[in-house]
Amino acid sequence: MKSKLLFAAVVAAAVTGSAHAALFFSDDFQSSTEGGNAIPSGWAVSNGTVEVLGPSFFGGLCNGATGEKCVDLDGSTRDAGILSRVFSLTAGNTYALSFDLAGNRRGAGTETGTVSFGTSVLNFSLPAAQTAYVNLSLLFSPGSSGNYSLSFANDGGDNMGAILDNVVITVDQNAVPVPGTLALLAAGVLAGLAAKRRRG
Ligand SMILES: [Ca+2]
Ligand SMILES: [Ca+2]
Ligand SMILES: [Ca+2]
Structure with missing residues (x-):
């Protein structure tokens, strides 16, 4: 017995x-090298530029503790880029994306744009007065296993974009063993x- x-x-x-949900990915951009038109470590940027803000480059816009880093979704080339990276996802799992986003924090109008995760899409609109981070989330459950993109695309190109930090993805695995x-x-x-x- x-x-x-x-x-x-x-x-x-x-x-x-x-x-239950487990951590799948996270990036607080603290390991990226700051600078104008810098590409965050592990990410790709197309169709323009973004940049990593930090202690030696507009770090105050990150609104955090000393040493805080974050991403300005519109670089310094007057052409906001698309920040993206690819993940290998498994069919049947549910992936929950979460991230912090704020307006440009420079009084430069409303920032609009699109976040895509697999086939899930979220449109954002953040006025300059939105200086506190808003935590946004987006779910994606792939129908088949494979590579899927996560991308952040700020509209416009005035060198002042929405401020991004703390990108986290958790996975709720298919409960059937x-x-x-x-x-x-x-x-x-x-x-x-x-x-x-x-x-x-
Ligand atoms: Ca950060
Ligand atoms: Ca910029
Ligand atoms: Ca802008």
């Missing part, structure tokens, strides 16, 4: 262990019991 109870406990742990995993777990438990019997 003891062996059956142990097996049941292992299976229950495998099922419940995969049922993979049969092969359970079989392996069962085999492992049985092997352990057999070894115990041999020793006993």
Whole structure:
């Protein structure tokens, strides 16, 4: 009877262990090199420029503690770029994107733009008076596994864009366990019991 109870406990742990959201990706831009038209580390920029703000480059616009870094979604070339990166996502999982966004913090009008995550789209509109960060989120559940883009595209090009920080993606994994995993777990438990019997 003891062996059956142990097996049941292992299976229950495998099922419940995969049922809640786990951190999949995060970037607070603290490891990026600041500068005009700088590309945040690990990201790509197309169709214009963005830039990394920090202690030696307009860091006050990040509105944070000393040393804080963030991204201005409109660089210094009068052509706001598209900030993007690609993720390998798994069908059946739900990915929750969260990020902090503020207006340009320079009294330079309203910033509008588009955030795309896979096929999910969010349009933003932040007045210059919106100096506090707004936390925005977007869900994406891919129908098939593969590579998908996350992109931030500020409209316009006056060198003053929306301010971005703290991009986080969590994943809610498909709660149905993979049969092969359970079989392996069962085999492992049985092997352990057999070894115990041999020793006993
Ligand atoms: Ca930051
Ligand atoms: Ca700029
Ligand atoms: Ca602008």
